[in-house]
Amino acid sequence: MPSSPISRREWTLATLGLAAPAEVAEAWQHAHQAAGAARPAKLETLSADEAREIEAIASRIIPSDGTPGAREAGVIYFIDRALGTWQAEHRDTYRKGMAEVQSLRERMFPGSSAIAALSGSDQDRLVAAFEKTPFFELLRTHTAFGFLGSPVHGGNRDGVGWTHIGFEDKASFSPPFGFYDAQAMKDESR
């Protein structure tokens, strides 16, 4: 888990030969507290309706197909917070972009009530119909950031995105790091 306390082994490695282990300890405590404290309980920028519709699209970009996807990672909370803070200039892009996607939905699926209410395959058809637009690229970028960015931003809950790609956020690693350097080490010791 990315935000769990560092293990004894990591700790030993991290402090080996350090002149000021206390300072590093403080740094890590600080970093991990920050990571642990950052789970928004509720929406801060988007309305519940907007969030549900945006999440329906994010969930087609990174689906929950047997392993956690955008939904489980809390991507919508990442987007919600980003639009209220460092991506505030895109708040309007989302308003306009989603309005266009909604009219597209009405044209493609007459009588439908919401993106979230469409079947998965209809949602895919809808996404395919606007996947070349700048708004989709923004949504895709935010979804990837919310899935794989640091959990301090509200997404990537419990590091599910990192687990999916095999990334680990740790204070230290020791060699060998990967398959080929492990192989080279073995060859050398022969």
Place this chain on the structure above:
Amino acid sequence: MSVRFRPSDAVDFLVVGSGAAGGVVAKELSTAGFRVVVLEQGPYLREKDYSHDEIHYATRQGLTNDIRRQPIFYRASASEPAVIRKAVGYGRQVGGGTVHFAANYWRFHESDFDERTRFGDVPGSAFADWPLRYADLEPHYAKAERDIGISGLAGANPFEAPRSGPYPLPPLPVKSSGVLFDRACRKLGLHSFPAPMAILSQPYRGRGACTHCGFCSWFGCEMRAKSSTLVSVIPMAEKTGRCEIRAGCYARKIEIDKRGRVTGVVYFDERKREIRQRAKAVVLCANGAESPKLLLVSKSNLFPEGLANSSGMVGKCLMWDNTFGINGLFEHPLNEFKSVKVTRVAHDYYRSDPKRGFFGGGGIDARFGGYPAGFAIGGLPPGAPRWGSEYKRQIAEYFNRTMMAAGHCTSLPVESNNITLSPDVKDEWGVPAMVVTFRYHPDDIQTQKWLHQRMVEILDAAGASKIWGGPGSDPGSTFHLMGTCRMGADPRRSVVNPFSRTHDVPNLFVVDGSNFVTSGRQQPTATIQALAYRASERMVSEARNGGLGR
């Protein structure tokens, strides 16, 4: 608490900028007994201020300049309209770019200093020899490596220039990308060698060794293992009790007297109050974009085109970080996110060869391509799915099985590539915004294309099942800021002399990447720091002999 000097008392030296060069100059001058004030635009950060947050540090480049506060305009040529864009970036905290750089630390080769003579003229460029030779800088490279703390293996690169001694620290452990690169180079008859890095492979001078967390490039090192000036030389400067680092202080104008001698610097402090710090001499180490900007805004009756600009060369000949990467996919996990970015380099294609029909060469390294979120957006091959289950599957398949080969190419000096001032737009402090005009010389593009093919050969020989990426048509942005206060013997064609002293003003020095006459093969930090040691030595002797001419 460090020493505090009164602005009205003239200190011996005022240094603008605390990065690769400024940190070194501050240490050398203060340990030699001089009273030094250092002005730094950005904050004074400590290890506890950093984290592994990719979005803040890598995506948003949180340790660098912010164009919302200090706008930068870009245009490819003077005839085009300029658009707001972060065309040049630089580290903006105590330690400057050395805090967040990847920490590649290459010395120049002997041939870098007289390439114009070796190769001949390149039409459409201001290609020239340096006014010094490698042998003049060697002792300073050696001192930099010892003071700063560099890991590497002397003699491992058959193309390297002669060294007076080994690196102070052995190389860092090789990663999978390095092993694959080694293998490919052996097959092709090339010579890979352990990357020289400003990262500690072992404890050194009170700092701990790298713990291989992998957060180097764009990040500050929480372990103090990355050898920034912030954790190496700046503490030595402060310990003298003669060096005051003023963070959050942004220089607005260098002032002169009637004789054309520098008297001090006017700057904005953290609360945007104007302060006038008096000094017997000023050393500009603000980087290859901010140094010329400050000279250009420091106009006066004596220097109507900008301070120390009688040559008209201030701001001209901006050279770019002409680097691009290609990616290779491999069968087994490499886990490139662990440990330092680069562990192997090859300099076989470094030298320019007239037989190729263009000027240029490059160094190639094996490296980690990108952190998770960035990889998910830009890491997959062209034509890969961009959403859905297959997209999700591929980001997992590729992330740990991909490595990058980066090619670091020459960027020729061209006078029309430059830093100028916006005629109308000002930054948050009321200082004129910077305008960057840049397009590659045709030979720079030929070098990219040629090196690209060599890099594909390497990844192919390494056994990559798929290879993608390459140089783009847009130069993007540069963090290697070189050439804008050119060094030379001729005051009509250069801004500073071979000791980084301005030709026009005896008590004004400029030392940083702006001094570069040619670009080497990128990775400018080692040479910036060697120049800073050399210039400092001269400043000390001149000041002791009264040669700074008060």
